[in-house]
Amino acid sequence: MENTVGGIKEMKSRLLADFPMLEHIRRFRPREFESLAMTVGRCADYGRRYVLPLALELDKKIKDEHDFFPWDLIRAGTSYKLLSLIIPKIVGGEGGLAVLFSLAMEELCSFCPGVGNIFGAHALGIAPLLVCGSITFWEKVLRKIVEEEKKGNPVLMAAAVTEPSAGTDVEEPNFLRTARLSMNAKKVRGGYILNGRKCFISNGSVAKYTVLCCATDSARPLETWTTFLIDKDMEGFSVPRVEVKMGQRACPAAELLFENCFVPEENVLSFEGMGMQPGTLLLLAASRAPVGAIATGIARGAYEWFLKWANRSRYGTRPVEKQRIQMALADMKTRIQVSRWTYMNAAMSFDLSMGRAMSSPILRSLGFIPQSVRTSGKYLDFFNSIKGKRLSGSILTFYAREDEITRALAYASMAKAVGGDTAVYVTSLALEHLGSEVCEEREWIEKAFRDAKLTQIYEGTNQLNMLTFFNTEIQKSLKIEMKRLKRR
Numbered sequence: 001m002e003n004t005v006g007g008i009k010e011m012k013s014r015l016l017a018d019f020p021m022l023e024h025i026r027r028f029r030p031r032e033f034e035s036l037a038m039t040v041g042r043c044a045d046y047g048r049r050y051v052l053p054l055a056l057e058l059d060k061k062i063k064d065e066h067d068f069f070p071w072d073l074i075r076a077g078t079s080y081k082l083l084s085l086i087i088p089k090i091v092g093g094e095g096g097l098a099v100l101f102s103l104a105m106e107e108l109c110s111f112c113p114g115v116g117n118i119f120g121a122h123a124l125g126i127a128p129l130l131v132c133g134s135i136t137f138w139e140k141v142l143r144k145i146v147e148e149e150k151k152g153n154p155v156l157m158a159a160a161v162t163e164p165s166a167g168t169d170v171e172e173p174n175f176l177r178t179a180r181l182s183m184n185a186k187k188v189r190g191g192y193i194l195n196g197r198k199c200f201i202s203n204g205s206v207a208k209y210t211v212l213c214c215a216t217d218s219a220r221p222l223e224t225w226t227t228f229l230i231d232k233d234m235e236g237f238s239v240p241r242v243e244v245k246m247g248q249r250a251c252p253a254a255e256l257l258f259e260n261c262f263v264p265e266e267n268v269l270s271f272e273g274m275g276m277q278p279g280t281l282l283l284l285a286a287s288r289a290p291v292g293a294i295a296t297g298i299a300r301g302a303y304e305w306f307l308k309w310a311n312r313s314r315y316g317t318r319p320v321e322k323q324r325i326q327m328a329l330a331d332m333k334t335r336i337q338v339s340r341w342t343y344m345n346a347a348m349s350f351d352l353s354m355g356r357a358m359s360s361p362i363l364r365s366l367g368f369i370p371q372s373v374r375t376s377g378k379y380l381d382f383f384n385s386i387k388g389k390r391l392s393g394s395i396l397t398f399y400a401r402e403d404e405i406t407r408a409l410a411y412a413s414m415a416k417a418v419g420g421d422t423a424v425y426v427t428s429l430a431l432e433h434l435g436s437e438v439c440e441e442r443e444w445i446e447k448a449f450r451d452a453k454l455t456q457i458y459e460g461t462n463q464l465n466m467l468t469f470f471n472t473e474i475q476k477s478l479k480i481e482m483k484r485l486k487r488r
């Protein structure tokens with residue numbers, strides 16, 4: 001479906017059928033709805049033209065050549081602006097938040113979640129620059145991504161939290177206190193010296209910039225958890241290994257090694273010690289709904305291939321005529337819809353509070369400042385100073401209220417777990433009903449089955465997501481502490 005007038009109309013109808021709650025946006029913010037339909041239309045076009053013809057071949061190729069990266073495919077994505085979907089408009093991006101990005105993820109991942117996740121992991125790297133109000137990096141990093149994208153050069157990002165002996169433990173404040181950490185940052189004059197390893201980092205081997213969290217004092221990890229921006233060219237940084245993956249193979253998961261790597265003070269996002277509260281928690285509130293959407297896209301892809309298989313006639317009959325196939329299709333579609341509504345609810349909830357901050361008069365007014373000033377040393381230095389960081393922190397705190405954003409984290413955790421389980425359930429069901437028939441649909445469904453498992457693991461395992469939901473929504477013992485952003 002191309003972005004012609006007819007195409008957009010068709011996409012709008014499809015979106016309203018799949019997500020009745022978008023009617024509210026269509027009615028009261030028609031331009032935003034138009035932009036959602038255009039973006040999903042672009043993703044569909046990219047998927048159909050570039051991803052579909054290559055996805056199976058790519059999956060097989062990377063099985064044997066696991067560090068191969070499909071640069072040509074990502075380069076093709078630049079003309080669809082897939083790398084700037086969540087970059088703020090004031091630096092030339094599309095200005096989307098969780099709703100737009102989730103819809104894009106579902107669409108891309110219905111074709112190939114490995115390719116979709118390259119864009120997903122990229123956005124995971126961008127999100128901390130937004131939610132920590134790191135305005136300096138909007139100009140220094142995000143503008144570069146947009147400008148290079150216009151020239152057809154993909155500049156990718158990644159986010160690195162997991163360590164070899166600490167996965168679940170670095171995604172929850174209570175667990176972080178006792179986590180077995182192997183990586184640390186030591187304060188030195190003008191910056192920090194980083195030593196240690198991060199593992200399983202999606203896009204880690206291909207990203208120009210990686211946003212990384214680690215402790216500056218291993219004895220007090222929760223209090224000193226800090227977020228840094230790493231440039232791949234920094235001395236002391238290397239990528240010793242890329243994992244062999246079962247699914248989502250197109251997106252490399254890499255180990256990152258830091259050996260006396262000096263990171264300048266100016267590369268600290270927000271302030272030292274803000275890495276978990278609110279940093280990582282805000283990031284998870286932003287990213288778990290899109291991960292639910294990735295999983296939904298996988299389930300949808302498998303469902304669509306299964307439907308095609310079920311409608312194909314052999315020897316005068318079609319599988320869809322059998323009641324067990326009809327029930328399986330209804331079961332799959334029901335779960336996909338539940339998963340969709342759950343992630344959309346979470347995404348809307350995040351956008352409600354963070355969207356208010358991003359479209360606040362103060363942030364929008366920055367767009368009226370001439371670009372030459374915004375990229376000048378004085379402007380960048382101001383927003384990197386304590387005063388500037390406090391100001392951006394205050395804007396976020398004012399518009400994104402703690403109770404709202406904590407609820408967004410609760411819903412997002414729910415959406416991630418529901419999505420992951422849906423992807424695994426739907427792909428398994430499809431595979432079971434295919435029986436032993438050798439056919440094209442089988443190859444796609446088998447791939448989706450392998451791709452699905454990861455959605456129960458990354459962005460916090462589903463078990464952890466359930467704990468986050470319990471702590472935020474039922475026990476109410478976990479809250480995102482926005483106030484810390486300006487208290488410093």
Ligand SMILES: Cc1cc2nc3c(=O)[nH]c(=O)nc-3n(C[C@H](O)[C@H](O)[C@H](O)COP(=O)(O)OP(=O)(O)OC[C@H]3O[C@@H](n4cnc5c(N)ncnc54)[C@H](O)[C@@H]3O)c2cc1C
Binds near residue numbers: 165168169245
């Ligand atoms: C392909 C891939 C890509 C990834 N991409 C990224 C990335 O881009 N960036 C990044 O930072 N990380 C990434 N990860 C890491 C991912 O987020 C972690 O794997 C995940 O958080 C789980 O951590 P772990 O593997 O150490 O498992 P563990 O934490 O060791 O957990 C093992 C099992 O124990 C359970 N468990 C652990 N603690 C508890 C508890 N307290 N209560 C109940 N159950 C518990 C878990 O649910 C899980 O089932 C990626 C992982 C993979 C496999």
